[in-house]
Amino acid sequence: MQQETQKTTPKYYKFKDLKVYTSTEWLADNKKKYRQVFDRYETAYVYAELSFFNKQFDKEDWDINIQLQCFDAKSKKKICELNFDRKVNKYDPVVFIREGWGNKTHGSFWKRGTYYWKAWIDGEKVATKFFYIEDAGEKTDEEENPYLSIQGVKLYEGPYDDVNADDRVYMKSFNSEETRYVYVELNLKNLYTINPWHCEIFIKFYNGSKELKGQLVRLQSVEKDAEKIVLTAGWGSDVKESWRTDNYTAEVIFMDRLLATVPFRVGEDFEEGIAGVILPQQQAPVILTPDLTEDKMTFEEVMAKLDELIGLTDIKKQVRDHAKYIQFLQLRKQKGFEEKENINVHSVFIGNPGTGKTTVATMMGKLYKKMGLLSKGHVHEVDRVDLVGEYIGQTAPKVKEAIEKARGGVLFIDEAYSLARSKDDNKDFGREVIEILVKEMSDGKGDMAVIVAGYPREMKLFLDTNPGLKSRFKLFFEFSDYLPQELSHIAEYACKEKDVVLTLAAKKKIDKMIVRAYRSRGRSFGNARFVYDLIEKSKINLGLRIMEMENRQELEKAELATIQLQDVDKIDIENRYELPDIPIDEALLAEALAELNSLIGMEKVKSQINEMVSLVRYYRQ
Structure with missing residues (x-):
């Protein structure tokens, strides 16, 4: 009789799902934040959600018995048992039963392990759902992920x-x-x-x-x-x-x-290609690939690297202030402020060669990446030769190729003033480069910082060549020449890089050469490049001296790395070259001058060349 009763007793439900969650936040469509993996320190109660379809929808209310049990999967120990009756409303097409177990103090009840919920409806087992509590040994936060x-x-x-x-x-x-x-x-x-x-x-x-x-x-x-x-x-x-x-x-x-x-x-x-990825707290997409090792330095670590650079006191402060202001604007954006203009990352670097412009540009690329303004942060360095074509139609493709190579990082244009050789030279293709750059900085794809570098006077003329060019650059960095004491420190750093050491006498001689060069410096003074060249030449002389020794195989390791005074003394800074003694070919010279003078016009050019010939004759005598 009992079996016959079970056969004839109708089921008023159809099982739908058994889910697990811990957050009591309500989402759209009566949903929760369903998961199966939870961190111990973020977990107070673990809830089971049993859902089923109501076959008596729009017909009549009915009663149901629900049983929920939770077990530790390893020990099979029963954590809890919840048994209760509910009335199902005829107007609910889908019924949700939600119950949980735990403690209101996060991390106090649930320990690391595997657990599962079991659900019964009217004595019939309908589902089992596993969930996992993980414990990384510390409470996680928004920025640190220990997993x-x-x-x-x-x-x-x-x-x-x-x-x-x-x-x-x-x-x-x-x-x-x-x-x-x-x-x-x-x-x-x-x-x-x-x-x-x-x-x-x-x-x-x-x-x-x-x-x-x-x-x-x-x-x-x-x-x-x-x-x-x-x-x-x-x-x-x-x-x-x-x-x-x-x-x-x-x-x-x-x-x-x-x-x-x-x-x-x-x-x-x-x-x-590889799609860009926007990471939390960042604005610009970043290229993430496991086979490309990303720079893992934090923002402060990059700034610390900048601070380690010798000299450049004013530049360091200016870069740090600029970075802090960008962070301030980003904070305003997070709080709901709307800035009328995008953050400007285009800069003008003014200074002589060897003053650290390329190094600082590299640092700024890394900083911009850390702040979410650039996706890669690399530096693509170019000059006039890389951008300007020889014929009509060659320039634009070269510029666009350079821009795409720099996309995600910094386009560093050294000696940028050479792109505008003369205001009156309308045939110079360098002007086409400037026009393309202005357009890119105005309404291009973005994800790129343009840094132009060169001498002060020439850079001012360069920025004045195009009405829209100067307005695109808001940041001006002036790189002063290194002081002699700073160049001396750079010499020590160069020795470490080249794995050599200077004797006390050799160091004193290097310092004297630095001071003498500093006193007589012109616009072409090489600064750090000059010092690196001194150390490189000293190392070469060390090598030549060692190789002249018969017992070189018996020398100690230290002797192969020690630059002596005699190695420095052999450096010729001025590079005096003896002129070749070639007699003047009068017949060939007369023929060339006759051909020059037969040309129509260019009287000024003819006069200057004839004067140069006369001067050469004078000095040869």
């Missing part, structure tokens, strides 16, 4: 069953008519190597209106000695054209924290 760090993010297209690693073609943008699934390939570094643990990653795809297009969860066991965690997840359909033309983002989330946002475009064409 993992993101090393690389790449996007690629493929079918439902994914693409083999060797066959993947990485994309920055996708074709709307041909794209099936858009996959995210994640490369993570395992930071928690004390114990094996569970890594749960959420990847959410949003369209341009921030509507959720799709979400995937990847739960993976991580061995304690694993160095890397590689995950892939894709969203889409094997039916093409399921992706509409739009700007999309893929968000990577771990333990309810945003790790990275990957913007990508679905439009007319596929574009190969």
Whole structure:
């Protein structure tokens, strides 16, 4: 009779799901922040959500019995048992039962381990759901993640069953008519190597209106000695054209924290390459790839490196003040202020050769990257030869190529004044370079800082050649010549780099040469380059002296690295060269002058050349 009763008793429900969460925050559509992996120190109560479809919807209310039990998976010990009756409302198409267990003090009840919830409806077991409590030994915060760090993010297209690693073609943008699934390939570094643990990653795809297009969860066991965690997840359909033309983002989330946002475009064409990634607290996309070792220095570590540079006191202060002001503007933006203009990162470096302009440009690239203004932070250095073509139509492609190589970093143009040789020379292709640069700095793709460098007077003329050029540069840095005592310190640093040492006498002679050169310096004074050249020449003389010794194989290691006074004495700073004694070929000279004088016009040029010939004759006599 009992069996017959069970057969005829109708089921008023159909099981839907059993989920786990810890946050009591309400989300849209009556949802919670469902997860399976939780940090001990962030966990107070662990809740089970049992959901089922109401077959009596819009018919009548009915009663149901629910039983929820939680177990420690290792010991099989029952953590809790919750047994209760509920009335199901006939107007609820889907019923949610939510109950939890724990303690209001975070980190006090739940310890590291594997657990699971079991659920029964009217005495029938309907589901089991595992969850994991991890313990990294410390409380996590927004900036520090003791479990993992993101090393690389790449996007690629493929079918439902994914693409083999060797066959993947990485994309920055996708074709709307041909794209099936858009996959995210994640490369993570395992930071928690004390114990094996569970890594749960959420990847959410949003369209341009921030509507959720799709979400995937990847739960993976991580061995304690694993160095890397590689995950892939894709969203889409094997039916093409399921992706509409739009700007999309893929968000990577771990333990309810945003790790990275990957913007990508679905439009007319596929574009190969590595997509930029926007990291938390940053504005510009960064290229993250596991095979390219990223500079792991913090902002303050980069500033410390800058402070370690010899001299440049005013420059260091100016750079630090500039960096702090950028951080202030970023703080205002976080608090809701809207700046009318974007943060200006274009600079003018004024100074003689060897005063540290390229070194500081490199530091600024790194600082801009740390502040989220540049995606790579590298420096691409060019001059007139790299930018100006010889014929019509050659210049623009060269400039655009240089800009794209610098994209994500700093375009450093040394001797930039050479791009505008004369205001009246309209045929000079250097002006075309300036026009392209002005346009790029005005309404280009961005993600690039332009730094132009050169002598003071020439740079002023350069900036005046184009009405829009000067207004694009808001930052001016003046690099003074190094003082003799600073150049002496640079000499010591150069010795360390070249793995040599100076005897006391050799050091004194080097210092005397520095002072003499400093006193007679002109605009072409090499500053640090001059000092490095002295040390390099001294090392060469050391090598030549050693190689003349018959017992060189018996010398101690220190002797092979010690520059003596005699090595420095052999340096010829002025590089006096004896002129070749070649007699004047009168017949050839007369023929050349006759050909020159037969040319129409250019009287001033003819006069200057004839005067030069007369001067040469005078000095030869």
